[in-house]
Amino acid sequence: MFNIFSKSLLLALTIILCIGCQKNNNKSLPIYNPVDFNPVLVDETLQNKNHNHTVSNFTLINQNGDTITQEVYKNKIYVTDFFFTRCPTICPVMTDNMKLLQDKFINDSDIMFLSMSVTPNIDSIPVLRQYADEKGVIDSKWNVTTGDKKHIYQLARKSYFAVVDQGDGELQDFIHTPNFILVDKQKQIRGIYDGTDDNDINRLISDIKTLKK
Template sequence: MDQVRNRSLGLRSALFLLIVVVGIAIGYFIIKPSDTLPIYHPNQLDQRLVDPAIKGAKGEHHIRDFDLIDQFGGHFTLNDVGERIIVADFFFTTCPTICPKMTVQMERVQEAYRDEDRLLLLSHSVTPEMDSVPVLATYAELHRADPKRWRFLTGDRKQIYMLARQSYFAAMDEGDGGPDDFVHTENFVLVDPLRRIRGFYDGTSPTDVDRLIRDIGTLLKEQKPT
């Protein structure tokens, strides 16, 4: 009789242990961070970020091509980006408020991936009439920008504003890029090599930029090393 009770107790203990192990395993897979990032399209976003010109657009959203001027005075397009991951922001060199904080955080991103050839940082000036090539070159040097990793872009104002609103969804306000229009946004935007948006981040927040740095690592794992 004792042997039967002991065997029964042993079976119940084993069953209980099995239930605990299975429960832990299920819980792990439920709460563990996803190893893939979302792909953002206009209909998934806060509609205040989506320019009226592309609301209701169907299919995948991709960053449009552009032709701007970098801090070295050369033309810079998506062809120059190649198959690299992009982190984009919009700033101006004389900004006294959010832009200095954003630039410091972009420096952190550069430092975190200083030896990573598959990443490119793009900072677009929203006052291109003031941020000339020499001004951007000085600003880039001041912030220790590695030209292989970080480009500062100026050029046609309307094109830059269209990129901010219709490609990167970086600004909530509407406008036409004219003299009275102004984009002022703290957003950093993460873009994969297929030109799809994979994340939005507050570029003034060290905590959110920590998340960006982690997400870049996740995105790099999707790519084969060059």
């Protein structure tokens, strides 16, 4: 009787564990829309939008002087952030953590990275090239970009929601967050992470793997 009971208990525990594992394996990530963000980060025309948000097409220039558009990221999962090379506070930590992510997924061609300068008039191509070399950027994985400031401003306010509205895109208008934004192959936002926080970086790594499944 004891053996039958023990076997039944073991079977029940095994089933429970399998169900739990299946739930973890089937973990799905939310799809973020403008309404899910702090309104100060969202252009006022989009603050109440609660469905079907995708990031806009873009035209940027990377550390090699190459034009970077959505075509470069077509059918890719990517992480994006906003920074500037002269930032003495959060940007160095963010860049180090982006480098960590780059190295983590170095052999995965589905995963890429995109950084946009909020001071593109200062962050010229030569400046970005030097910055990329100093920070260990691998050109095929990670584009560190400059471009038209108002265009970047629009991307920040209407696509990725990572910059506080401070004006119309002039030199000192940008106050950016430490946010890393995870974008899926359908150009949907699937996660927001503090790019200076180790726990959030680990969560981001896990969520990238979830998207891969």
